[in-house]
Amino acid sequence: xxxxxxxNQDVMIVAYxxxxxxxxxxFPKRMExxxxxxxxxxxxxxxxxxxxxxxxxxxxxxxxSADYRLEFDAMSLIWKLVYIADASYAAAI
Amino acid sequence: MQLPFNRAQPEIMHIxxxxxxxxxxxxxxxxxxxxxxxxxxxxxxxSCIIAASYExxxxxxxxxxxxxxxxxxxxxxxxxxxDPPKYHYVYQKLMAIMRSYSPDVTMKSxxxxxxxxxxxxxxxxxRPLADIGMEIKQRLKDDVGCWMKCNIxxxxxxxxxxxxxxxxxxxxxxxxxxANLRSTxxxxxxxxxxxxxxxxxxxxxxxxxYTPLQFLDASSETLHRLVFHSVxxxxxxxxxxxxxxxxxxxxxxxxxxxxxxxxxxLSQEAVNARLAYLCESTGVRLRSKDLCARGILVYARYSxxxxxxxxxxxxxxFYSNAEIYRRAILxxxxxxxxxxxxxxxxxxxxxxPSLNNQMSLLDEVNKERWLSNTIDSINQQYGxxxxxxxxxxxxxxxxxxxxxFGGTQYLALLSHS
Numbered sequence: 001x002x003x004x005x006x007x008n009q010d011v012m013i014v015a016y017x018x019x020x021x022x023x024x025x026x027f028p029k030r031m032e033x034x035x036x037x038x039x040x041x042x043x044x045x046x047x048x049x050x051x052x053x054x055x056x057x058x059x060x061x062x063x064x065s066a067d068y069r070l071e072f073d074a075m076s077l078i079w080k081l082v083y084i085a086d087a088s089y090a091a092a093i
Numbered sequence: 094m095q096l097p098f099n100r101a102q103p104e105i106m107h108i109x110x111x112x113x114x115x116x117x118x119x120x121x122x123x124x125x126x127x128x129x130x131x132x133x134x135x136x137x138x139x140s141c142i143i144a145a146s147y148e149x150x151x152x153x154x155x156x157x158x159x160x161x162x163x164x165x166x167x168x169x170x171x172x173x174x175x176d177p178p179k180y181h182y183v184y185q186k187l188m189a190i191m192r193s194y195s196p197d198v199t200m201k202s203x204x205x206x207x208x209x210x211x212x213x214x215x216x217x218x219x220r221p222l223a224d225i226g227m228e229i230k231q232r233l234k235d236d237v238g239c240w241m242k243c244n245i246x247x248x249x250x251x252x253x254x255x256x257x258x259x260x261x262x263x264x265x266x267x268x269x270x271x272a273n274l275r276s277t278x279x280x281x282x283x284x285x286x287x288x289x290x291x292x293x294x295x296x297x298x299x300x301x302x303y304t305p306l307q308f309l310d311a312s313s314e315t316l317h318r319l320v321f322h323s324v325x326x327x328x329x330x331x332x333x334x335x336x337x338x339x340x341x342x343x344x345x346x347x348x349x350x351x352x353x354x355x356x357x358x359l360s361q362e363a364v365n366a367r368l369a370y371l372c373e374s375t376g377v378r379l380r381s382k383d384l385c386a387r388g389i390l391v392y393a394r395y396s397x398x399x400x401x402x403x404x405x406x407x408x409x410x411f412y413s414n415a416e417i418y419r420r421a422i423l424x425x426x427x428x429x430x431x432x433x434x435x436x437x438x439x440x441x442x443x444x445x446p447s448l449n450n451q452m453s454l455l456d457e458v459n460k461e462r463w464l465s466n467t468i469d470s471i472n473q474q475y476g477x478x479x480x481x482x483x484x485x486x487x488x489x490x491x492x493x494x495x496x497x498f499g500g501t502q503y504l505a506l507l508s509h510s
Contacts, residue, residue: 042123044120044121044122044123044238045117045120045121045179045182045237045238047178047179047182047183048182049178049182050476051476052472052473052474052475052476052479053473053474053475058178058179060121060122062122062123062124065124066124067121067122067123067124067125085122085124
């Protein structure tokens with residue numbers, strides 16, 4: 001079983017917004033969480049979902065040592081760290 | 094009936110995402126890549142694996158296996174719980190790619206679909222379908238992510254296209270036509286054919302058919318009278334020769350949900366709460382299709398392995414959560430209570446189009462309809478199960494949304510969390 005820590009905490013994010021092949025893109029680059037800074041290296045998947053009529057963009061990110069799930073509420077413009085999936089399980093293999 | 098092989102140009106393309114849910118999870122979480130991953134609906138010891146990554150399959154992990162068995166085979170396997178909105182997003186992306194080539198697209202399930210290119214080739218500058226197949230693979234990587242892979246099969250009919258898509262997994266692209274049909278079937282066993290499992294294999298064996306080539310060479314009469322004892326024999330005769338018999342749409346005949354209880358020692362009240370939740374979920378599906386039902390079936394599977402079900406047909410139709418639950422509990426209370434319940438399910442059948450747009454002369458009927466519509470509107474606005482039965486409230490965080498495997502009719506409901 002994997003080691004997932006569910007947090008659901010508001011976090012500060014520095015994100016880049018740009019266009020790729022005329023498609024607007026967003027890349028959350030840096031996150032401040034409990035006084036630490038996490039620098040993301042890759043977006044796994046970005047998918048929109050609805051919470052009622054609110055649009056929430058879900059970003060599955062990695063910094064190379066753990067996977068992070070972020071949610072961006074398009075209405076309130078708040079970033080939330082949903083969980084961290086720690087890579088410690090990888091060492092056990 | 095005597096039919097030659099269909100010598101028409103192959104214009105059916107079958108696209109199948111490889112180990113779909115596991116691949117999507119590996120796409121979303123890069124640290125899972127190149128690792129054995131198993132997807133379950135719930136992270137419990139006894140839940141079954143509904144998708145396994147290719148790395149897990151290499152250890153012998155199969156779909157349908159229990160999590161503890163799978164972990165014994167692949168000790169480092171990561172078990173991940175399903176995330177339906179994510180899969181729905183990939184499904185939508187795949188469908189958009191497919192629809193950009195032809196208006197005739199049929200999604201067979203959440204992870205596979207068929208493009209019929211008949212009548213569209215002129216608009217695609219008569220490009221070879223193999224080129225288009227390679228382009229679709231690349232677009233899937235561009236639009237969803239670099240880890241996504243799909244199998245593509247091209248053939249004159251749906252059956253052979255699906256067969257072609259299963260020849261070289263993962264990430265294959267194969268064409269079956271009249272010229273290579275025999276050589277392709279030569280390397281396969283009967284159970285490699287889509288739609289032939291142990292029982293059909295036994296039927297074919299009983300008629301002296303042991304290989305796909307013997308199956309292909311069998312006459313229509315043999316398949317009809319000796320093997321399948323029905324028109325299925327004629328269908329098999331035609332589809333093995335590349336003629337189309339599968340281009341029909343099935344109708345919704347029943348709507349339901351089932352749930353394996355998280356603990357077999359649950360109290361009567363807790364089991365009823367889970368049932369109430371399933372009834373609400375069934376009601377949402379029923380109303381999303383503008384249907385109402387006349388019949389209800391409730392089943393229970395016990396720890397002892399026994400199975401019980403009961404059903405009842407009513408004179409009046411019903412569609413609201415409260416009515417579904419009231420009728421379901423009426424049937425459910427008839428079950429034997431001498432053993433612990435392990436799994437429960439509720440199914441509405443006898444479906445009819447809803448008469449929701451017509452006011453009733455009876456005030457009671459109108460009030461029920463308004464209440465049901467209002468609850469649905471509030472739940473659409475603020476998220477599903479915002480307004481729910483007090484009795485099913487405790488189940489809300491326990492019973493998870495499930496992936497409809499068989500069809501695509503409820504996939505729109507997955508995009509909401």
